[in-house]
Each structure stands twice: as structure tokens, then as C-alpha cells.
Amino acid sequence: MCEIFCFNSNNPKEVNECLECFYGHSDEHPHGWGLANMQKDESMIDKEPVKASCSQHLKNILSNPVIGKNVFAHIRLATVGEIISPNCHPFIEADDNNRSWMLIHNGTIFDYPELDKYKEKEHGDTDSERILLYIIDKINDFEAKKGSVSTIKERFYILEKIIRNLSKNNKLNLMIYDGDLTYIHSNMKDSLYYLKNDEGFLVASTPLTDDKEWKPVELNKLFGLIDGNIIFESEEHENEFILTEENKKAMEDFLKSITGEIHD
Template sequence: MCEIFCFNSDKPKEVNQCLECFYKHSDEHPHGWGLATMQSDEFIIDKEPVKASCSQHLKDILSNPVVGKNVFAHIRLATMGEIVSPNCHPFIEADDNNRSWMLIHNGTIFDYPELDKYKEKEKGNTDSERILLYIIDKVNELEKAKNAPLTIKERFNLLTEIISNLSYNNKLNIMIYDGDLTYIHSNMRDSLYYRKNDDGFMVASTPLDDDENWQTVELNKLFGLIDGNIIFESEPHDNEFIFSEFHEKAIEEFLKTVNPDDTND
């Protein structure tokens, strides 16, 4: 599938070493890379539909300090959608109150018909982009009913409900950022890890070094991070995802349609 990474801290920190370790996994995830940082309350996003280790653009970026309080990265192993730039993560959309939301996803939506209507609205053709469009619609609906922007806690409560529903029968390792909160969720065992120290809070699909302080992210809960600390934690749902022969066959059928030349080996 994919791998995801985020760094969350109270002060801007350089994260080049972590990113370099993360992008080294691109041999197993060759269908694209992405990087998002926050600079002066604005998203800076770079992404390409090529293997990270083959990208001169990414090498140029990492040759200079990558510094931020909120940094997100993604490497893609496509299970849905073509190998093109609009299908690379991160995805970003604004709600009706002009709040920008960013999303990266490791997983596949096998069963959630409510996302189908976004196939005609999305820029690419991934289930991950459809998740973000769905979230934006739900935010807009609630803010319209309230006739005011949602508070941080109201946004977290809404995302808790959405993620819980989406996670049924689907793999949903996901990171979302709304300008205030970083949301983290995993529903598959041993597929997302975190490390917290004085530098900040780091989350990745696999530990990025030999530090013994890496721990697995608790399953089936949504966490909300600000300034390197968990400030919200949901109650657990029951939708643990267990990879089965059905899921494997579905992914294999898609991968047969991928052009080997698109991996930029």
C-alpha cells in the first residue's frame, strides 16, 4: 500500500534525517512521493508520480534544511488510481470558511458507497482524495447548521465519528491536518508507530531508526496533536482491519493494470 510520516512540535525543527530515512523505503513504494510543510500558516506541498529515490526534485529539496513544526510525507504503492501527479498525496482542500485541510492515507477503501459520488468531483481517481472531499462536505454541513465555524473540539468530535464509520471493512491509517490539529488514526496492527521526545512527536508507518522508544500507535482511536502533545483522544471503535485473501486479490488485480514503466526504475 503506502507509507506515511508526520512530525509535530511546538517549535520549528529540521527533519531532513528523518525524511531521508523515510524516503529510502521507496523501492517498495515506487508510485510517487509527497511532502508538506507549514510555512507562515500556508501549506507548502511538493509531490511527483515517480519513485522518491529517482526524483531529482526531492534530492534538491533535501539538500537544504527542511524545517517546520508540522511536516508530513508520503510514499505511494498504488492500490487505486493511476500513477499520475493528481493521485499523489498529500491532498488539500478548503472548506466553506476557508480553512485548509490536508490528508495523507495508507490503506484502501474497499466498502464505503457514500464516497462514490466524489468520483466526478475529484481531481484524480483515488479513494484517499474522496475521503477528504467527504470530510469537507461534512464540515460544511455542520458549520452551516451551526451558522458559525466549528471549534477545535467540535472538529475533533466530527472527525471521530467520520473515521469510525469509514474504518468498517477498510484499512484507514490516516493523517489529517486542519491548521490547528493533527489527526492520527490506525486500525491495522503493527502498521503505524510513534516516538515522542524533546524534539517533538513523530509518527511513521515503520520506525525510522533503532531508537527503542518507538511504540505502536494504539489501534482504533483517533488522536489529536498540537505542539507535540496529544490533546484529544477518542474512545476506541471496533473496526480493526485484518488483511485477508479477498483484499490481497483485489489489490493484485489493480496492480496488473499498472504500467511498470511508470515506477521510474
């Protein structure tokens, strides 16, 4: 599958050391990389469908300080969708009230037919992009009925319901940013970790420093972060994802189809 990374803080900090460690895992996740430095006035998003360690563009970015309060990164091991730029994370789309939403995903949607209608709307052909389009539709529907922009709390509980439903029979490690909140969710054991310190919150698929305080993200809950603090925490749902032999075979068959590689 993929690996994901997030830094959330109350003040802009340099995150190059963590990013370099994170992108160092690209030998196992060679099908693309992405980086998002999300800011209120201007956001930087870069991505390429090449292995991170082979990207001169990424090397150029990391040769300068990457400083931000809300920084996200992704390295891709394709399980759905071709190895092309539109399928690299992060994905970003605007809702009807011109709020920008960003999403990165580690996982696979095996069973959620409601996403199928977005195959005609998406720029690429990944289940991850469809998740974002689905979320935006739900936000648009809510705000149209309300007649005004949603509050932070309203958006959190809209996403809680969406993710609770989406997580059944699907691996759904997600990081989402809506301009205010950073949303974090994991439903697979030992697949997402966090470190809270004076710098802020670090969240990653595997610990990125030698600090012994890294802990697993609590499963089956949605967390909402602002300025390095948990503002919202949902009730726990029951949709823990356990990878089956059938799931593994489906992903291996897909990898063979796009790379011609054989995976034991």
C-alpha cells in the same frame, strides 16, 4: 499499500534525517512521493508520480534544511487510481470557511458507497482524495447549521464519527491537518508507530531511527495533536482491519492492470 510520516512539535525543527530514511523505502513504494510543510501563513506542498529515490526535485529539496512544526510525507504503492500527479498524496482542499485541510492515507477503501459521489468532483481517481472531500462536506454541513466556524473540539468529534464509520471493513491509517490539529488514526496492527521525545512527536509506518522507544500507535482510536502533545483521544472503536486473501488479490490485480507487473 503506502507509507506515511508526520512530525508534530511546538517549535520548528529540522527533519531531513528522518525524511531521508523515510524516502529510502521507496523501492517498495515506487508510484509517487509527497511532502507537506504546513504553516499558518504559508504551506509548502510538493509531490510527483515518480519513485522518490529517482526524483531530482526531491533531492534538491532535501539538499537544504526542511524545518517545520507540522511536516508530513508519503510514498505511494498504488491500490486505487492511476500513477499520475493528482493521485499523489498529500491532498489539500479548503472548506467553505476557507480553512485548508490536508490528508495523507495508507490503506484502501473496499466498502463505503457514500464516497462514490465524489468521483465526479475529485482531481484524480483515488479513494484517499474522496475521503478528504467527504470530510470537508461534513464540516461544511455542520458549520452551515451552526452558523459559525467550528471549534477545534467540535472538529475532532466530527472526524471521530466519520472515521469510526469509514474504518469498518477498510484500512484507514490516516494523517490529517486542519491548521490547528493533527489527526492520527490506525486500524491495522503493526502498521503505524510513534516516538515521543523532547523534539516532539514522530509518527511513521515503520520506525525511522534506532531509538528503542518507538511504539505502535494504539489501534482504533483517533488522536488529536497540537505542538507535540496529544490534546484529544477518542474512545476505541471495534473496526480493526485484517487483510484477507480477497483484499490482497484485489490489490494485486489492480497493480497488474496499471504496471503490467506480476506480483506473487
